[in-house]
Amino acid sequence: MRALVLILVLLAxxxxxxxxxxxxxxxxxxxxxxxxxxxxxxxxLGEDTYAIPKSSVERIDADGAAPVHAASGTSxxxxxxxxxAPSFNHEADVAEKVIRDGKVDTDALASLAQTANPxxxxxxxxxxxxxxxxxxxxxxxxxxxxxxxxxxxxxxxLLIYYAACLMRTGHAAEALPYAQHAARIxxxxxxxxxxxxxxxxxxxxxxxxxxxxxxxLTLRPDATVSQYLARAERESSAExxxxxxxxxxxxxHFEGKDTSETFRRDLLATLDSExxxxxxxxxxxxxxxxxxxxxxxxxxxxxxxxxxxxxAINDGKLRIPISGITSVTPELARxxxxxxxxxxxxxxxxxxxPTWLNEGIAQIEEGKSAASYGHQLAQLFAAGNEIPFNVLExxxxxxxxxxxxxxxAESLAATEYIRDAYGMSEITRILERLSEGSSTEAALRATxxxxxxxxxxxxxxxxxxxxxE
Numbered sequence: 001m002r003a004l005v006l007i008l009v010l011l012a013x014x015x016x017x018x019x020x021x022x023x024x025x026x027x028x029x030x031x032x033x034x035x036x037x038x039x040x041x042x043x044x045l046g047e048d049t050y051a052i053p054k055s056s057v058e059r060i061d062a063d064g065a066a067p068v069h070a071a072s073g074t075s076x077x078x079x080x081x082x083x084x085a086p087s088f089n090h091e092a093d094v095a096e097k098v099i100r101d102g103k104v105d106t107d108a109l110a111s112l113a114q115t116a117n118p119x120x121x122x123x124x125x126x127x128x129x130x131x132x133x134x135x136x137x138x139x140x141x142x143x144x145x146x147x148x149x150x151x152x153x154x155x156x157x158l159l160i161y162y163a164a165c166l167m168r169t170g171h172a173a174e175a176l177p178y179a180q181h182a183a184r185i186x187x188x189x190x191x192x193x194x195x196x197x198x199x200x201x202x203x204x205x206x207x208x209x210x211x212x213x214x215x216x217l218t219l220r221p222d223a224t225v226s227q228y229l230a231r232a233e234r235e236s237s238a239e240x241x242x243x244x245x246x247x248x249x250x251x252x253h254f255e256g257k258d259t260s261e262t263f264r265r266d267l268l269a270t271l272d273s274e275x276x277x278x279x280x281x282x283x284x285x286x287x288x289x290x291x292x293x294x295x296x297x298x299x300x301x302x303x304x305x306x307x308x309x310x311x312a313i314n315d316g317k318l319r320i321p322i323s324g325i326t327s328v329t330p331e332l333a334r335x336x337x338x339x340x341x342x343x344x345x346x347x348x349x350x351x352x353x354p355t356w357l358n359e360g361i362a363q364i365e366e367g368k369s370a371a372s373y374g375h376q377l378a379q380l381f382a383a384g385n386e387i388p389f390n391v392l393e394x395x396x397x398x399x400x401x402x403x404x405x406x407x408x409a410e411s412l413a414a415t416e417y418i419r420d421a422y423g424m425s426e427i428t429r430i431l432e433r434l435s436e437g438s439s440t441e442a443a444l445r446a447t448x449x450x451x452x453x454x455x456x457x458x459x460x461x462x463x464x465x466x467x468x469e
Contacts (some may be wrong), residue, residue, distance in 0.1 A: 020061040021052075034060055056384060094123045104128045104144075113147070122151035126158055129165070137437030138168045138350045156186040160195045169435075170347030172202035173288040183212075190219035197228070202316055204251055204291040206232050246289065249275050253293040259322070266328045267294075267336075274337045278344050278365065282428055286347050290340070291317040314342040338366040348428070350435040356392035357440070359408055360415025361427065370413035374467030377413050381460040386410055389452040393440060417459050422448045 021034060021043060034043045041054050097108045112124040129144030145162040152158060159182035166175035179192075179199040186192040197212035213229040216222070245252045247268045254264060271292065279285050313319045318339045325332055341362040345353050370377065380386045387407055396407050418427060426447045433443035441451045450458065 022058045095127050098124050098127050099131055118151040122148045135437050141165050156182045167202050169350050170287050175199045190216045194225050206236055251289050251291045270328050270333050282344055284348050290343050293319050294322045314339040334366045338362045341365040348431040352434040354393035354440045356411040360411040363412040370416050373409040378463040378467040381463055
């Protein structure tokens with residue numbers, strides 16, 4: 001089996017060589033390929049092509065390294081872990097039959113499944129699942145891995161990949177027994193033990209994750225596992241004297257000396273009410289309980305290493321600084337609704353939602369309107385100085401405070417435009433398309449029939465009509 005990147009719930013692409021477009025307004029665009037024409041610069045990003053006026057470009061550098069960003073509402077980038085040695089003896093032969101013209105041949109797959117050789121059938125379904133997960137279709141990959149496990153339930157490689165796929169589709173709690181089984185079968189595999197740690201961390205069992213990652217590192221040093229271990233230890237240290245309380249949808253972690261029983265009860269009641277609102281608005285209910293941690297201001301930054309402008313974080317867990325707050329204020333309720341929305345969106349899109357759409361939906365749900373930024377946005381778009389949508393697909397965490405303000409305003413305006421022009425149902429359809437492996441632009445074309453260029457033009461006209469230039 002060739003070297004693979006283990007698919008985790010926090011999957012992100014590794015840095016790759018890229019052309020770097022430096023804009024005169026100080027922003028930067030990383031592209032797969034850049035072409036200069038007479039009056040514009042065209043660049044490719046994945047399967048999509050964009051164009052910007054040449055007059056807005058300061059310079060173009062070749063062979064840079066594109067940054068890796070995590071999507072909003074998720075944690076850091078997925079670790080690059082080589083899975084355990086394969087236990088499939090027929091992979092090369094089966095691959096030629098199962099994958100044809102870049103697609104899974106379902107007829108060949110069904111034929112191989114009917115053979116009397118369970119290993120052959122398991123290999124076929126594994127390769128089909130691997131192909132789909134490589135192309136971002138984690139829901140279909142999940143089904144193929146399940147079929148593979150019916151033929152080989154004790155195959156550690158299958159168990160690892162299935163557990164990772166469950167995490168990616170928002171089923172971290174369900175992934176736990178499979179990761180535990182893989183670790184029992186392969187107790188000396190650093191990959192199986194590391195995978196168990198990731199599942200434990202995602203399902204709010206941080207002390208267990210720390211123990212698993214430490215064991216994995218004794219079996220094989222790994223820089224990425226070490227980074228996650230350090231993060232978990234920071235979190236564990238910041239929350240060393242925290243207590244826990246549960247509701248039907250949430251696991252609440254808090255410092256007893258800093259929060260009253262009345263405050264905790266009211267906060268859980270607010271979260272439950274907002275959860276119900278989101279179920280009605282988005283037509284979706286998360287699979288597992290959501291972890292919510294209340295921090296003092298300093299403990300929040302110690303645990304998260306968040307930029308100073310951030311007010312709260314959802315990295316799979318809602319992390320809320322509440323220093324000086326003794327009751328559920330309207331502002332706190334708004335923050336909770338915003339961060340909770342990220343949990344819904346992340347699961348609905350299998351953690352594939354671009355940040356601009358994720359943040360746009362969250363701001364709509366908390367009750368914000370782009371009207372307060374309307375005139376400035378109209379001027380920004382009319383002058384072509386907005387942050388391009390492809391740049392807004394990644395995390396905002398590296399932005400300065402002014403850049404972050406612009407990024408959130410653009411995200412809200414774009415999402416609000418889609419909702420007003422096409423309906424909230426189209427936003428949920430976009431999330432569904434993303435969960436099935438579509439790129440953002442492919443999802444937009446399949447729903448609102450617009451790519452980024454068309455969406456930008458439509459927004460520019462709309463902003464001008466509503467707010468002038």
